[in-house]
Amino acid sequence: MDLDVTARLKGTRTRYIVHEFFTNTFHYPLASIILELLLHDALSYLYEIDPYVIISAAVIQAMFYGSWLHRGLNRQFVGNLIAPAIYTLFEVSLEGMEFFESPHHIAYWGFAIAIGITQQVRDGTANEELHDAMIMLESVVRTCIFLALYMILEVLKDGYSSYGEFMASASHQFVVMVIPLLGMVFGFANINTERYHNVLMRTAQQLREYSEWFLGTDLLSKAVNNPEVLSLKRHERSMVFTDIRGFTRWSETRSPEEVVAVMNAYYEAAEPVWVKYQAIKVKLTADEIMLVFSSPEAAAEAAIAMLEAVRPLLEIHGLGVGTGIHTGPVVEGVMGGNARKSYDLLGDSVNTAKRLCDNAELNEILASTDMYYVLGSDYLFGNQREIEAKGKAEPVKVRPLFRGLISNDVV
Structure with missing residues (x-):
């Protein structure tokens, strides 16, 4: 259509x-x-x-x-x-x-x-x-x-x-x-x-x-018919953060052209995943990919699928990724000054997902306890552990996510 x-x-x-x-x-x-x-x-x-x-x-x-x-x-x-x-x-x-x-x-x-x-x-x-x-x-x-x-x-x-x-x-x-x-x-x-x-x-x-x-395809289509969808509002969102482990050290010994080629291949491998699971927002920052979804199930399935998609490519170069997923309230919409604006989302939920990503081990997906309780027994999680997250007064309880739903058609 x-x-x-x-x-x-x-x-x-x-x-x-x-x-x-x-x-x-x-x-x-x-x-x-x-x-x-x-x-x-x-x-x-x-x-x-x-x-x-x-x-x-x-x-x-x-x-x-x-x-x-x-x-x-x-x-x-x-x-x-x-x-x-x-x-x-x-x-x-x-x-x-x-x-x-x-x-x-x-x-x-x-x-x-x-x-x-x-x-x-x-x-x-x-x-x-x-x-x-x-x-x-x-x-x-x-x-x-x-x-x-x-x-x-x-x-x-x-x-x-x-x-x-x-x-x-x-x-x-x-x-x-x-x-x-x-x-x-x-x-x-x-x-x-x-x-x-x-x-x-x-x-x-x-x-x-x-x-x-x-903006992404879906959001742009909605905004054309109703600009109000871009106004700042509170939403329940599920976030996925993924970044490459050891990328800075690896890139120091490579030419800029080689680094860019690997990055583009990394993005191209991940793109079909965020398209399939209908990410509301995609943000690419150097070796980090941030995805925002309307449901925890879509976020979890996308995190698993993206790890499977990029892992073979990165292993060739001796690299891997760490991933964090979390769900919670955010303020979402167009923000910025008079001359320059961008569509973004802010809130502690975003920060939490980012901290989980920072603490994830190589090729590991760390899920918050909020995500764990929402997803239920249809997903396979590891044992609970605590991490020290920057900016958090108390340790954060997390669980590694190993497997998603048997059907991968959740959107």
Whole structure:
């Protein structure tokens, strides 16, 4: 399922359908209906089924074509032929082949084919110049819809016998010259609009990616719809802290590039774990990984899975990790000054989880007694012991966590 932020950037299926209807599909039917109203008695024409058939055909095309565009399917040529096909089939069933004696019925197919070709080539080419040329050509073709139907109206009403006779009128010359030029102007405007839109979309995608790095996917999605989720509030959270034992000493004899390569591999090995168990917050600080979860079960399963994921990688370099897990109240939300803020959480529960991590032995997961009581007998713990934790007046009781639930699907 797409994230809400992704859907907001891309647009909904309904928006695509509505956009397709008003920017493409309905243009010719609208001009054709106006032509019919001017050629016949307007009131009697509105009582006929014809205008409602052509509008319904346009709606059906917009629904199919708009849905295809929303799904990223390149069916522009076929998409533009849906409405004229439906309209033609219905009218031929009523009028027979006399339907094709009306020039504007033939023109419907001509413009649908022309627009379909320009759109198919436009979206199917990687050549920027050809892409822009197709936008320009489509705009000219689209404005010529009204020119063509205007000429048909004049010929049918006033009975011009030739194109030369039609063009003898200065007003006709004006219309024939101005409308295609307006199409070119609209084409330039559409090219600039599309380029600007593409820049905005690329920028929005980059900002989304950067935001996900700091907020996480789930939190960003929620914050887009409801900014209040970022306000400071008290929550019950479960924290996992993991850091590499002996990392500072190990890195002293390695090049910065080698250290960075190992760190990135370490993070990449751990990432599927925090994604699977839906960490609310992920904080990477040098060799330390901090994960925050909404449930103790998710935190415990993630701690076990992460140890299994990073241990083979680190053992190659003679390294290992220590892990601490704790659950309790925190204050969570956006904090900072006026110019710089970050989403974080504070409280003694966070400090406790960090101290447990500091005191964990190599490849050991230390759980607080709060975590032990919450998780119950479904998890395998070792014997209780006490540790001296920095900043704590009394020794902290802990238990090593050896095994989680038989099912690893807790989220």
